Amino acid sequence: MNRTQRDRYPNFINGQWVQSEKCFQNRNPADNTLLGSVSEAGRAEVDAAVQAARAALDGPWSKMTTARRAELLHAVADGIMARFDEFVAAEIADTGKPYHLASHLDIPRGAANFKIFADVVKNVPAESFEMATPDGGQAINYAVRSPKGVIGVICPWNLPLLLMTWKVGPALACGNTVVVKPSEETPATATLLAEVMNAVGIPPGVYNVVHGFGKDSAGEFLTADAGVDAITFTGETGTGEAIMAAAARGIRAVSMELGGKNAGIVFADCDFDKAVAGIARAAFDNSGQVCLGTERVYVQRPIFERFVAALKDKAESLRLGDPLAEGTSFGPLVSLEHRRKVLSYYARAVGDGATVVTGGGVPDMPGALGEGAWVQPTIWTGLPESSAVIREEIFGPCCHIAPFDTEEEAAALANDTQYGLATTIWTRDIGTAHRMAGAIKVGICWINSWFLRDLRTAFGGAKQSGIGREGGVHSLEFYTELKNVCVKL
Numbered sequence: 001m002n003r004t005q006r007d008r009y010p011n012f013i014n015g016q017w018v019q020s021e022k023c024f025q026n027r028n029p030a031d032n033t034l035l036g037s038v039s040e041a042g043r044a045e046v047d048a049a050v051q052a053a054r055a056a057l058d059g060p061w062s063k064m065t066t067a068r069r070a071e072l073l074h075a076v077a078d079g080i081m082a083r084f085d086e087f088v089a090a091e092i093a094d095t096g097k098p099y100h101l102a103s104h105l106d107i108p109r110g111a112a113n114f115k116i117f118a119d120v121v122k123n124v125p126a127e128s129f130e131m132a133t134p135d136g137g138q139a140i141n142y143a144v145r146s147p148k149g150v151i152g153v154i155c156p157w158n159l160p161l162l163l164m165t166w167k168v169g170p171a172l173a174c175g176n177t178v179v180v181k182p183s184e185e186t187p188a189t190a191t192l193l194a195e196v197m198n199a200v201g202i203p204p205g206v207y208n209v210v211h212g213f214g215k216d217s218a219g220e221f222l223t224a225d226a227g228v229d230a231i232t233f234t235g236e237t238g239t240g241e242a243i244m245a246a247a248a249r250g251i252r253a254v255s256m257e258l259g260g261k262n263a264g265i266v267f268a269d270c271d272f273d274k275a276v277a278g279i280a281r282a283a284f285d286n287s288g289q290v291c292l293g294t295e296r297v298y299v300q301r302p303i304f305e306r307f308v309a310a311l312k313d314k315a316e317s318l319r320l321g322d323p324l325a326e327g328t329s330f331g332p333l334v335s336l337e338h339r340r341k342v343l344s345y346y347a348r349a350v351g352d353g354a355t356v357v358t359g360g361g362v363p364d365m366p367g368a369l370g371e372g373a374w375v376q377p378t379i380w381t382g383l384p385e386s387s388a389v390i391r392e393e394i395f396g397p398c399c400h401i402a403p404f405d406t407e408e409e410a411a412a413l414a415n416d417t418q419y420g421l422a423t424t425i426w427t428r429d430i431g432t433a434h435r436m437a438g439a440i441k442v443g444i445c446w447i448n449s450w451f452l453r454d455l456r457t458a459f460g461g462a463k464q465s466g467i468g469r470e471g472g473v474h475s476l477e478f479y480t481e482l483k484n485v486c487v488k489l
């Protein structure tokens, strides 16, 4: 489909491409080259998108049988995979992530998120209860789920398609309609998905995309729009607070997937090579830009020095380079602005007395890559737990390693944070594993693994890492209204 001439990334409203008066530039973080201009939706475009979603909700979409909706969502997933190379290229251009990651995680999961929820809504049972009534008779109760309505979907830049369809999949499967506000850093795959939606025959207005920023831009206009029935957000905890405040007006439900400062805990009895490989993935995959990633590593004292040396080797074996090149295993950060944030923590670590085991700066990159948002994968030791580097989410390819002695000490260290998203525990002792899983206050706990995902399981954060759980039947709690019908027999 020919998109609007000026903007490579126009808005998508009611099945049509809509250009805004204002636009902003989208750049490839690997070499800072200009990818194209993006329409910045104003209040009028956002409201038009919400109205279109409302009209679609009252149209054929929510009256469609669950089986038919599920069929269409499987077709959307197939449509993404049919254009796999385009989606992979678009995601890499927007984020700089290596080909292997975009092709093995982002895009396949972006499609799978439609399939899983199409299947869940077809197979989930509803509850019913018989009851004796005071008059000696009987009644039967049964529960019915209906769509919640127009859902505002606000997404981050680190796994753009995956995290957007993790919300849009269940929302549409449950018969809602959506207005998506992708991150300003990564407009491409949400825009490409609009082409797939049209090609598959998803009715106009069911899936809408408005581009822009947060405050004083499309994000804020969307959360302030009274036509939005509920808001699902993935992003920083601070942003979550602002969105919750907006959602309070009109008492709109929120689903929040927020920040983390996750601990990795390595016991002396672990499978050492697997633990090193697992923590290296959790610290450096996607250049550390994964909410579930590990920025705090606690290693039992007997293997502490050996582990630090082994993780250093892993960090120094990462292959920085053109994200499209065979063998590249480490890309840039998402933007020069985010690099400034990450480098400020690299400096803070040194200021707080850290030993820089490896990294800590900007790598020399060849040619045009020298203009990109590159940082070195970095490991520190020797910081006090009070350092901002240990307390605050950096969202970069860096971690601090500290020793511990006992299970109780490790659990206390892991829990000493405002966040509660994820943890990864490495031990061969089944008792240790389950005691630690019980003691650490997070939403997701991996044992001898990391980022292993069964999409039927509950996903979400405790404390300031989120509100609600999504995944499998858990998503239905947010994306539907549950009604009880009581029938006197």
Ligand SMILES: NC(=O)c1ccc[n+]([C@@H]2O[C@H](COP(=O)([O-])OP(=O)(O)OC[C@H]3O[C@@H](n4cnc5c(N)ncnc54)[C@H](O)[C@@H]3O)[C@@H](O)[C@H]2O)c1
Residues within 6 Å of the ligand: 154, 155, 156, 157, 158, 159, 163, 181, 182, 183, 184, 212, 213, 214, 215, 218, 219, 220, 223, 234, 235, 236, 237, 239, 240, 242, 243, 256, 257, 258, 259, 260, 290, 291, 393, 395, 421, 461, 465, 466
């Ligand atoms: N818990 C999870 O599942 C999960 C997953 C991925 C990322 N994250 C978190 O996301 C963060 C990184 O993503 P980010 O930098 O894009 O987050 P961010 O909070 O800066 O932005 C996220 C989205 O919110 C929008 N936004 C910003 N301010 C807004 C406002 N006032 N009103 C409405 N919308 C607003 C942005 O434009 C963007 O689309 C990290 O903290 C990471 O931990 C969490």
Ligand SMILES: N/C(=C\C=C\C=O)C(=O)O
Residues within 6 Å of the ligand: 158, 159, 163, 166, 289, 290, 291, 292, 453, 459
């Ligand atoms: N929500 C998910 C991943 C989140 C990754 C955070 O960066 C998922 O795997 O469903």
